[in-house]
Amino acid sequence: MDCAYFDAGRCRSCTLMGVPHPQQLELKQGRTAQLLGAVPGLRWDEPFAGAEAGFRNRAKMVVGGTWRKPTLGILDAEGHGVDLRRCGVIDPAITDILPAIATFIRVARLHPYDVPTRRGELKHVLVTANPRGELMLRFVVRSQDGVDAIRADLPGLLQRLPQVLVVTANLLPQHIAALEGAQEVHLSGPATLDMPVGGLHLRLRPQGFFQTNTEVAAALYAQAAEWINEAAPASVWDLYCGVGGFALSAAAPGRQVLGVEISAEAVEGARAAASQAMLDGVRFRSGDATAFAQGSSADEQPELIVVNPPRRGLGERLASWLNECAASTVVYSSCNAESLAKDLERMPGWRPVRARVMDMFPQTDHFEVITLLRRA
Ligand SMILES: C[S@@+](CC[C@H](N)C(=O)[O-])C[C@H]1O[C@@H](n2cnc3c(N)ncnc32)[C@H](O)[C@@H]1O
Numbered sequence: 001m002d003c004a005y006f007d008a009g010r011c012r013s014c015t016l017m018g019v020p021h022p023q024q025l026e027l028k029q030g031r032t033a034q035l036l037g038a039v040p041g042l043r044w045d046e047p048f049a050g051a052e053a054g055f056r057n058r059a060k061m062v063v064g065g066t067w068r069k070p071t072l073g074i075l076d077a078e079g080h081g082v083d084l085r086r087c088g089v090i091d092p093a094i095t096d097i098l099p100a101i102a103t104f105i106r107v108a109r110l111h112p113y114d115v116p117t118r119r120g121e122l123k124h125v126l127v128t129a130n131p132r133g134e135l136m137l138r139f140v141v142r143s144q145d146g147v148d149a150i151r152a153d154l155p156g157l158l159q160r161l162p163q164v165l166v167v168t169a170n171l172l173p174q175h176i177a178a179l180e181g182a183q184e185v186h187l188s189g190p191a192t193l194d195m196p197v198g199g200l201h202l203r204l205r206p207q208g209f210f211q212t213n214t215e216v217a218a219a220l221y222a223q224a225a226e227w228i229n230e231a232a233p234a235s236v237w238d239l240y241c242g243v244g245g246f247a248l249s250a251a252a253p254g255r256q257v258l259g260v261e262i263s264a265e266a267v268e269g270a271r272a273a274a275s276q277a278m279l280d281g282v283r284f285r286s287g288d289a290t291a292f293a294q295g296s297s298a299d300e301q302p303e304l305i306v307v308n309p310p311r312r313g314l315g316e317r318l319a320s321w322l323n324e325c326a327a328s329t330v331v332y333s334s335c336n337a338e339s340l341a342k343d344l345e346r347m348p349g350w351r352p353v354r355a356r357v358m359d360m361f362p363q364t365d366h367f368e369v370i371t372l373l374r375r376a
Contacts, residue, residue: 001053001363003088010082011074014089014363021052021362028357028367035341036352045356048223050215052362056090057214060179061098061125063105063112070105070112072098072125079115089363093133097161101125101137108153113142118175121146126170126180128193128204131214136166136193138206140180142173147185154187165189168206180207192269195243198222202243203273208266209242211368216360220370221249223356224306224331227372231329233303239289239318244270244282246306246333251279258302259284260292290318293325301326306333313339319346330373335360337369351376 002018005011016024025047033044064081065071073084085098105112105122113120124140139150147169158164167188172181184206192203195210198218204210211217228236228250238247241259243266250257259282261267267286274282285292289309294317305327307314313336314322322330323346330350334340344352354372361367 001088003363005084005087011084011087013074015365017363021049024362025049025357025359027365028359031365032337032355032357032367032369035337036344036355037341039352042352043354045223045354047357047359048216048219049359049362050213050219053088054090054092055213055215055362056094057130058126058128058210058212059087059090059094061085061127063110063122063125064114065112067105067109067111070102070110070122072102075115081112091129093129093135093163094127097127097135097137097164098125100157100160104153104157107156108149110139110141110146110149121149123172124179128210130193130195132196133163134193135161135164136168136204136206137164138168138170138180138184140170140172143171147171147187151187158188166191166193166206170206192272197245198249200245200248201273201276202245202248203269203276204243205265205269208263208269211242211245211360213360213362216358216368217245220333220358220360220368221245223358223370224333225249227329227331227354228304228306231304233329235302236304236306237293237302238306238308239293240308240310241270241284241306242266242308244273244284246308246331247282247284248273248277248279250304250306251277251282253281255281256302257282260289261286262288290315290321293318293321298326303327304329304331306331308333309339311336311339314343314346316346319343323347323349328375331370332373333368333370335366335368337367340369340371347373349376350374 061072071081071083110122111120126138195202238259247259350373358368
């Protein structure tokens with residue numbers, strides 16, 4: 001795909017922009033194979049590629065410029081706004097509403113936060129889209145004044161954009177380079193955005209993590225479900241479960257599934273999805289995955305464990321615990337092949353038998369890779 005912003009040097013986020021998509025997949029596959037090394041008996045499945053444009057279900061737009069002429073995009077090296085509102089990797093359901101958001105900023109006189117002078121109110125606009133084009137809209141502001149200004153003019157915006165179902169404000173008063181703060185103020189609509197993914201109905205709360213690319217997430221969960229059903233375990237843990245995509249995909253009659261996740265917000269969403277789907281065998285708890293695993297006895301440990309950690313990977317303690325645990329199968333889904341390779345080195349008792357690159361982040365050198373591990 002082509003990108004005018006990339007060509008003009010305004011944005012360099014998509015590091016593989018201009019490289020044909022099949023070649024990007026080859027690069028990602030080659031890099032993973034190189035990192036995992038020559039593993040006897042490892043079968044590679046064909047990489048999964050979804051749409052190469054318009055795939056991002058979430059936009060994180062930094063607000064710059066002035067309230068009369070706001071920019072929605074990123075900041076340049078000097079901290080000034082660069083407008084990227086027609087970014088081609090973002091779902092068009094999101095980019096379509098950005099002009100109306102810019103108008104709203106003018107109407108509500110929301111002063112964009114200016115990093116060099118540390119003045120202003122509105123820092124970011126965060127938008128999430130589901131496959132039906134329904135949206136969750138979040139404004140990251142510095143103070144209650146910002147929240148009040150948004151609340152006052154919100155009815156007009158919602159009349160214009162009925163597809164915006166959930167609206168919140170997030171408070172980030174500090175002068176720090178963070179995307180959002182801890183406090184979320186609900187402004188309109190239900191508490192969650194419904195996220196149909198394949199056959200699942202996940203429920204996203206404003207602060208919970210969700211996979212960036214809904215089409216690829218559906219394929220990822222389907223791949224995991226296929227391997228889990230082949231192994232046919234009676235019990236499954238989904239560590240780092242987020243809003244429950246793997247856990248809910250693993251559900252089967254007579255099977256006990258438990259998801260563990262640090263974010264209480266995400267766990268609430270996961271529980272709501274399990275209850276809506278009437279999946280009594282799927283439960284969730286919030287807490288640290290490593291502490292939970294280390295606190296379990298061999299009797300409590302399941303037959304199969306799914307792990308899907310953040311970029312940093314499992315780390316020494318959880319990898320060593322997995323090496324010794326009672327499970328007979330592990331499904332490890334990773335967004336960082338380097339930390340995956342490092343974790344596998346720490347788990348010599350396991351051997352990858354299947355692996356598949358899932359192109360979650362086209363146009364960049366990032367990707368997801370899912371592996372099936374059996375006892376060595
Ligand atoms: C890559 S995401 C995976 C989410 C989920 N599996 C999915 O498909 O949406 C990693 C998740 O790990 C959670 N997390 C981070 N640190 C954790 C920890 N120490 N213990 C448990 N969960 C943690 C994050 O909140 C995030 O939801």
